[in-house]
Amino acid sequence: MKARPVELSLDEVCAKHPEVPRVVVIKTDVQRRGVFYTAGALERLDPERHQTTGTHIFGARDGRNAARPESLLLRDGSSIVTTPTPLEQEPYVVDFVDGRLALVDGGGPIEEVEYWPRPDFYGKATRSGLPMRLVASARPQRLNVFPYRHCHFWNDDEGCLFCDIVPQLRRGKDDLGVPARLDPEDVRETIAEALKEPGRFVGICLTAGSNTRGKAPFDDEVDYYVEILRAIGASFEPRRFPSQLIGTAFTEAQLERLHRETGLMSYTADIEVLDERLFGWICPGKARWIGYREWKRRLVAAAGIFGRGRVNTGIVAGVELAQPHGFAREDDALDSVLSEAEGLAAEGVSTVFIVWSPRPASALGDQRNASLDYYVRLAKGLHGLRVKYRLPIEFDDYRHCGNHPDTDLSRLSGVLP
Amino acid sequence: MTVSLEPLLRAQLASPHATRVLATTGPHGDPHAVLAPALEVDDAGRLLYLEPLEASRTQRDLVASIWFDRPVAVVVGDRDGTTWRIRGRVRKAHVAGPLFRDRYERLRAERPGADLAAVWEIEPLEVSDESYATLRARQDTERPFFKHLDQLTRPTPGRRTP
Numbered sequence: 001m002k003a004r005p006v007e008l009s010l011d012e013v014c015a016k017h018p019e020v021p022r023v024v025v026i027k028t029d030v031q032r033r034g035v036f037y038t039a040g041a042l043e044r045l046d047p048e049r050h051q052t053t054g055t056h057i058f059g060a061r062d063g064r065n066a067a068r069p070e071s072l073l074l075r076d077g078s079s080i081v082t083t084p085t086p087l088e089q090e091p092y093v094v095d096f097v098d099g100r101l102a103l104v105d106g107g108g109p110i111e112e113v114e115y116w117p118r119p120d121f122y123g124k125a126t127r128s129g130l131p132m133r134l135v136a137s138a139r140p141q142r143l144n145v146f147p148y149r150h151c152h153f154w155n156d157d158e159g160c161l162f163c164d165i166v167p168q169l170r171r172g173k174d175d176l177g178v179p180a181r182l183d184p185e186d187v188r189e190t191i192a193e194a195l196k197e198p199g200r201f202v203g204i205c206l207t208a209g210s211n212t213r214g215k216a217p218f219d220d221e222v223d224y225y226v227e228i229l230r231a232i233g234a235s236f237e238p239r240r241f242p243s244q245l246i247g248t249a250f251t252e253a254q255l256e257r258l259h260r261e262t263g264l265m266s267y268t269a270d271i272e273v274l275d276e277r278l279f280g281w282i283c284p285g286k287a288r289w290i291g292y293r294e295w296k297r298r299l300v301a302a303a304g305i306f307g308r309g310r311v312n313t314g315i316v317a318g319v320e321l322a323q324p325h326g327f328a329r330e331d332d333a334l335d336s337v338l339s340e341a342e343g344l345a346a347e348g349v350s351t352v353f354i355v356w357s358p359r360p361a362s363a364l365g366d367q368r369n370a371s372l373d374y375y376v377r378l379a380k381g382l383h384g385l386r387v388k389y390r391l392p393i394e395f396d397d398y399r400h401c402g403n404h405p406d407t408d409l410s411r412l413s414g415v416l417p
Numbered sequence: 418m419t420v421s422l423e424p425l426l427r428a429q430l431a432s433p434h435a436t437r438v439l440a441t442t443g444p445h446g447d448p449h450a451v452l453a454p455a456l457e458v459d460d461a462g463r464l465l466y467l468e469p470l471e472a473s474r475t476q477r478d479l480v481a482s483i484w485f486d487r488p489v490a491v492v493v494g495d496r497d498g499t500t501w502r503i504r505g506r507v508r509k510a511h512v513a514g515p516l517f518r519d520r521y522e523r524l525r526a527e528r529p530g531a532d533l534a535a536v537w538e539i540e541p542l543e544v545s546d547e548s549y550a551t552l553r554a555r556q557d558t559e560r561p562f563f564k565h566l567d568q569l570t571r572p573t574p575g576r577r578t579p
Binding site: 021022023024073075076077112114116117140141197198199200399411412414415 | 444471472473474476477480481483484485508509510511512513514515517518521522525533535
């Protein structure tokens, strides 16, 4: 991997964007550069109290699946979802300093952090004998279910170029014993058990790899989501429960079925890169099976079914700068992304980003992501679009995800009158 | 710099009769205050404020405080007129983990319909006795020109004798 060019430092970026809180800038930079845990930090990891790495569908930047802290909690209650990264790539260091865990950079602590607390259900097993921690995983306030860990785009060598879901599936199966496909009954039992923990969870997120099979393309994927969502819904009194499905861009008929037959409350179909030409290069499977314009059209259709502010799309920010076909200049990339995102926002669809974390098992694994200044400008831009078009983002905010610096900024909006 | 809370103030914060008010400012400086009956002091001398609503003005203001290092004020008053003002720094939001869970369970046991968005940790930076009697005595001593003259008159006017 190439060394980073000279870029604005953390302090310089904070000074340039005083309206963006320093802690959000730090979080963004930690996602950008990754983390390295010192021996002192790892000594404080207690698997009985803290969450260790679990059922990830994506791998770490250092290519290892060892039990390490799942991720970090910040003082403002938000999370950093980050990956362990080799020291030679200049990550932030997590160390134990003056009696506290801290992010360290430039030789000194810059922000206090905590490990994620372990949920109660991690110690339990389903009646089939499957450890529940392999059925669902927990963020500080969200339950994750990854029921199907294969992506069929990879069958034709058309996986997204930034993605390592299939190599990670193999590792997860070999190293951790994570099943490739979950039985809905195991999911039902696990969710019921997880919800016994008072005050822990505010939402459930369901995601899996794309499955092209079925009478109509992706019908099998929808069938399975319906089964899993019904299994989850069995634990809830109201018909609808705070939930998010991150799936393929489905047709109106498939979306209406999901809405009608399950308690699902929000829907996400990640377009990954907001540029038609780059979508064709970076997401060949999505481009061939659905296409860029149809993907966007289906997102807008979903907003008509689930409602404004209940549908969004995710982008892997920075991948639009990947070479040889990506934008050469960050300014051009930003203008293009925000212009496309505005078109969606005007139609009731939010765009959120995650920081592209080049993983070694992905096709673009040897490239580097964008500058910190780029990500902060992107966060401001996407948040600004939600303010302009009055789009709430509660289902994908710091509590329900924690992986989007742009939605963190919504914490200062949306107060009840 | 964090200051320690006097035993008297700690006792008052533990009293069910005390009135507690939390004053904050919004992202654009707009003032806001709430009655904060669930405000307590922990063993380390930090204030813990239990915010029930994620979408409240106070929750938003506390986020703005922790993000932009803006102080908050807590006023604690008792029935005898004793009043304390604490200027504090918002240090941490507990949204999961043992402290959050403990307060969540306690709150739900007391009020089954209640919810809890966060337990906010506030470090006291400055404590002042704002009781009327204390302030009045200080003003009378240090600012003698602020007093109305009628309060200085004799009950029966007459010639002053040396």
